[in-house]
Amino acid sequence: GAVVSQHPSRVICKSGTSVKIECRSLDFQATTMFWYRQFPKQSLMLMATSNEGSKATYEQGVEKDKFLINHASLTLSTLTVTSAHPEDSSFYICSGSGLAELETQYFGPGTRLLVL
Amino acid sequence: AQSVTQLGSHVSVSEGALVLLRCNYSSSVPPYLFWYVQYPNQGLQLLLKYTSAATLVKGINGFEAEFKKSETSFHLTKPSAHMSDAAEYFCAVSDGGSNYKLTFGKGTLLTVNP
Numbered sequence: 742g743a744v745v746s747q748h749p750s751r752v753i754c755k756s757g758t759s760v761k762i763e764c765r766s767l768d769f770q771a772t773t774m775f776w777y778r779q780f781p782k783q784s785l786m787l788m789a790t791s792n793e794g795s796k797a798t799y800e801q802g803v804e805k806d807k808f809l810i811n812h813a814s815l816t817l818s819t820l821t822v823t824s825a826h827p828e829d830s831s832f833y834i835c836s837g838s839g840l841a842e843l844e845t846q847y848f849g850p851g852t853r854l855l856v857l
Numbered sequence: 858a859q860s861v862t863q864l865g866s867h868v869s870v871s872e873g874a875l876v877l878l879r880c881n882y883s884s885s886v887p888p889y890l891f892w893y894v895q896y897p898n899q900g901l902q903l904l905l906k907y908t909s910a911a912t913l914v915k916g917i918n919g920f921e922a923e924f925k926k927s928e929t930s931f932h933l934t935k936p937s938a939h940m941s942d943a944a945e946y947f948c949a950v951s952d953g954g955s956n957y958k959l960t961f962g963k964g965t966l967l968t969v970n971p
Contacts, residue, residue, distance in 0.1 A: 747900070773956045783946065784961045785901075792956070834900050844889045844908060844957045848901040 745837050747849035762820045762837030762852045764807045770815035771837030775846060776808070779832045791818055802816055802828055825856040859950045863962035870874045871970050876920075876935040876966050880948030883929065889951040890931040890961065892922055896944045904946075907931060918942070943969045 754760050764774060773792050777785040789805075791797035791812035799805045807829075809821040818837075819841040822829055832853050836846035864879040882888055889908050889910040893901040905916025922933045931948060945966050949959040 745900075775958075776954075784963045787958065790958065833896075838899075838935050838957060844953065845891070845903065845906060846952055846957075846959060847903065848893070850900040851898070853898070 743837070743847040745835065745840065745847050745849040746772075748853050749852060750850065751774075753855045753857065757823055757824055759823045760825055760854060761842075762822075762833055762835075762854075764818045764820070764849050765813070766816045766837045766839070769837070769839040769841070771818070771839055772815065773838045773843075774812055774818040775836045775838075776810060776818075776820050777834045778835070779833075779834060779851075780856075785834065787835040788820075822838055822854065825854070827856045830854055830856045831835070835842055837843075859888065859952050859960045861948050861950050861960055861962035863948050863965050865888065865965055866963065867966045867968070869968045869970060870938045872940055873937050875966065875968050876933070876938045878933040878944065878946050878948075878967065879963060880922075880931045880933065881929050882931060882950045884950055884952050887949075889953060890922075890924060891949040891951075892916065892920070892931075892933050893947045893949065894944045895947065895964075901947065904933070938956070938969045939969075940969050940971065943967055 747765045776788045788796045789799045797810035812818040834851040836848040860883045862881045891906045894902040907924045915921045948962040951957045
């Protein structure tokens with residue numbers, strides 16, 4: 742299967758600071774990338790969908806000014822959590838899909854964010 | 858609208874026993890169906906997918922699933938459980954619209970007893 746990486750794998754930051762998470766497709770061109778949030782022992786919650794070169798589409802209830810998503814190339818998407826607060830602490834997972842398998846999402850390993 | 862129901866949040870089996878994880882879906886159009894596995898503190902790994910070809914789908918690690926339209930089910934099975942199969946399993950459905958967005962079930966935690 743296709744490979745997606747995320748960086749960093751875990752990050753601790755102070756309340757009020759911003760954190761950027763990178764998501765890269767390593768062996769395919771991800772025309773669409775997705776960002777999810779997962780709380781402990783729960784399923785994945787889709788935050789937003791982004792197509793390369795376009796603005797991201799956010800799910801209802803997700804603050805687009807707080808969770809900035811950029812998908813500038815076919816292999817890189819970034820999620821920036823601005824002015825992070827303790828309630829933003831979570832496990833963030835990205836995924837990508839390419840033209841060869843539009844219907845299939847390949848997931849990154851996730852990023853654990855802890856806001857103090 | 859699409860939805861997924863995974864029956865049983867926790868399934869426990871003995872090593873060597875049959876694994877059966879249940880998934881029922883709802884979709885207004887022919888669906889794409891997926892099973893993913895998640896190990897602790899890791900992302901999701903694709904086990905197998907159904908995309909309207911053969912109804913019996915074989916995946917990695919000896920898992921397979923059968924698409925049954927009449928029952929709106931896509932149950933995951935493995936003939937003989939291994940200790941390394943212990944993980945969280947998610948069933949997901951896509952109706953092909955909206956960039957093939959996935960709707961996930963709540964997950965089933967599989968534990969394997971020695």
